[in-house]
Amino acid sequence: MSTPSQLSTNADLRILQRNMAAALMQPLTRHDGLQSRTQVDFITPNDRLSGFQRLEIYARQYWFRLLDCLYDDYPALRVLLGEMRFHKLCRDYLAAHPSTSWTLRNLGSQLSAFITEPKARDVARVEWAQTLAFDEPQKKTLHIDDLLGADPSALRLGLQPCVIALRIDHAVDHFITAMKKTDADVRSGASQAMSQAPTRAAIIKAPRLKKEVLHLVIHRHENTLYFKRLTREAFLMLTALRDGLTLADAVELALAEADPTTDWPVQIRDWFAEWSQLGWFCKPSPQP
Amino acid sequence: MPANAFNGHTDLGIGLRVPHYRHILEKKPVCGWFEIISENFMVDGGRPLEVLDSILEQYRVVQHGVSMYFGNADPLNRDHVKKLKRLVKRTNTPWLSDHLCWGSVDGRCSHDLLPMPYTMSVAKHTAQKIKQASDFLEVPICVENVSSYAEFTQNEMTEWEFLNEVVEHADCGILLDVNNIYVSSENHRFDPFEYLRAMPHHRVGQIHIAGHQRFEHVILDTHDHPVPDPVWDLYAEAIRLSGNTATLLEWDDRIPSFDEVHAEALKANRYLHEHA
Structure with missing residues (x-):
């Protein structure tokens, strides 16, 4: 729609802003320029x-x-893909998924779903989980003593929002650890101009990303991020509880195909002792 | 709104930035106040809030935002202002500032401070949103003039006339960024002192000073250098016109040590003593 020559109403302002936003958000040329066909008649x-x-x-x-922002949030993905492939991925992603949040923190929320290559997708999933684990809330913690005497067929537990459980097909935790990634900084949100494209130190040689089925928890403890690998059964139980099943149903689901020779009651007691100590449990959200 | 009525804050502050956290928390340097970027702390948990709470134990904090976008055609974002209000309660900020700009439309965000078209209808629309935000947040609001690199063919008035219209209709304060005035005056060829003289000086609640970068055909507001002399000259005039005003040094890129940033901010004292 052509931009009104006068702005008499809010509708006129909206058209101007739509046209300018469309111009800014279209992909840049190969030389980081504005597309030549761009409508600019509203700029003096x-x-x-x-x-x-x-x-x-x-x-x-x-x-x-x-x-x-994506360079800041996905350093492991950048190392995995290399500079050129990562840059192209980011440009394609932003063209398909412009930011719809007031905070840049959410910019990468759709990136893993956008990626089709399995290794890269797993790395993106873990790096997004790190973003969530970094600043999602830590609700009032439930301790193991709070659960004593509860009826397992009725007991439901919530998982802290800053505890993210993922099943992935590659050893991304070791890959990231090998990169010595640090997770402690908050993103800058200041208002200064960006005079040049993002530049970073040269990419280090990518560590090997091994194929390995992993049940991984990314969690925050005393404001530091950690990875924790779980067994398949422990992961199934934890995610079942997260998804609202009762303790009895979660146990049944987790152990449906488990090795019958294992002393599961002892295992489960140990899991709960550890998870409770780490503060992973909270009150469940109300059922819809 | 009388001059400097912002709860007696008239001293020098520094923008709180990540590279200085450790120094501030360990050394506890003397500093009048810190300005925080609200959006960096509008989260639900984790280290950002832990750092903020530690800072609040020692220092006064004033909130400065980058994404309220009073100039959007869209209404205020409810999710955003609710989170902002939670932070206001946490920090007890004496006032809150954000930019006189727009930045998103139809829910798509530029994350930039885009220039306003200077028309009366847009001024009234913008003022109404500032009032709504101030009423909801229950804290005075100062709007900051932004640096700009483009002007609209639809403009009916100068930037300073537009700013006057907005703050008078909204009955709000001004965060006067003298570096932004200088940058825009060079980019658009106007007299920055005329801009300063035309301000409603009694509404200036805070001043920003910063550095910038000059390119061949444009100056960009990069906040990555010391404050240059022409900006200090404008600052001196702003203080002379508005009186002793809370002043904040912004340094957001290629950030040097805390001591270096602090020393740059303290240069403002010379002007405060000479001109106030």
């Missing part, structure tokens, strides 16, 4: 820059800022 030229060049400054800022 000055004695040094055309309207096109002035709008291009904002288009570059848009793309550089968002790419910078």
Whole structure:
């Protein structure tokens, strides 16, 4: 829709903003420029820059800022894919999934679903889980003593939002640990201009990412992020509880195909003692 | 709104940034106050809030936002302002600032501070949203003039006339960024001192100072350098016109040590003593 020459109503303002946003959010050219066909008739030229060049400054800022955010949030994926493939992935992803959240923290929320290659998808899933584990809430913790005497057929437990359980097909935890990734910083959210595309230190040689079925928990403990591998049975029990099953149903589901020679009551007691000590349990959310 | 009525805050502050956390928490340097980027702490848990609570035990904190987007055609984002209110209660910020800009439309976010078209209808629409936000948040709001690199063909007035219209209709304060005035004056060829003289000086509740980068045809507001002399000159005039005002140094990229940033901020004292 063409931009109104006068802005008399909020509807006029919306058209102007839609047209400008469409110009900024379309993919840049190979040389980080604005697409030549872009409508710029709503921008005044000055004695040094055309309207096109002035709008291009904002288009570059848009793309550089968002790419910078993905570079910050997915360092392991960048190492796995290499600079060029990672950069192309980010550009394709942002073109398909522009930010719909007021916070850049959520920018990568759809990235793992966007990726089709299994190794890369697993790495993206774990790095997104790290984002969640970093600042999701830690609700009031339930301790093992709180559960004593409860009826297993009626007892439901919640899993802390900052505890993320994933089944993946690659040893991403070892891959990331080998990269010596640090997780302690918050993202900068200041308002300064982005004058250039994101640059980083040269990519280190990628560690080997082994194929291995993993039941992995990414969790926060005393504000530090950790990986914890679980057995298949423990993972099934934990996720069943997270998904709202009663303790009795979770046990049944977890042990449906389990080795009958194992002393499961002892195992389960040990799991609960450890998970409770780590503060993973909270009151369940109300059933819908 | 009388000059500097923002609860007696008239001293120098520094933007709280990640590379300085350890130094601040361990050394506890003397600093009038810290400005936080609200969005960095509008989370539900984890280290950001732990750091914030530790800072709040020692220092006064003023909130500065980057995503309220008063100039959006869209209404205020309810989820955003609710989270912001929770943070306001946590920090007890004496006022809250955000930018006079727009940044998203139809739910798609640019995460940038995009320039406003300067028309009366847009000024009134923007002022109404500032009022709504202030009423909901129950805290005074200062709006900050942004740096800009483009102007709209639809403009009916100057930037400073637009700012005047907005703050008068909204009855709010101004966070006067003198670096942004300088950057825009160079990009759009206007007299920055005329801008300063035209301000409703009694509404200036806070001043930002910062550095920028000059390119061949444009100056960008990069916050990655010390404050240059022309910006100090504008600061001196702003203090002369508005009186002793809470002043904050922004340094957001290529951030040097805390001591270096602090020393740069303290240079403002010279102007405060000479001109206030």
